[in-house]
Amino acid sequence: MMKIISIDDQGTLTLPKELRQRLGQRQVVAEETNDGVLLRATENLPVEIYSDARLREFEENNEEALAKFGIKKS
Numbered sequence: 001m002m003k004i005i006s007i008d009d010q011g012t013l014t015l016p017k018e019l020r021q022r023l024g025q026r027q028v029v030a031e032e033t034n035d036g037v038l039l040r041a042t043e044n045l046p047v048e049i050y051s052d053a054r055l056r057e058f059e060e061n062n063e064e065a066l067a068k069f070g071i072k073k074s
Contacts, residue, residue: 015039 007013015023025041032038050058066072 001016001019003016003019005013005015015028023041025044027042027044028039029042030037030039
């Protein structure tokens with residue numbers, strides 16, 4: 001699909017509805033190229049910040065998993 005999109009005085013542009021629906025995205029990356037500006041859909045991934053308790057849980061589970069294979073943490 002190729003569409004001409006206007007940019008208003010504040011620099012805002014609106015992607016056509018059918019393109020927004022197909023992309024299912026709320027953000028795009030604007031990248032300057034030799035041919036102009038390339039807009040790419042971004043991938044939004046959840047981020048978890050681990051507490052000390054959660055890190056200990058990972059460590060314990062890892063040790064248990066390694067023990068099943070006869071591997072001991074050094």
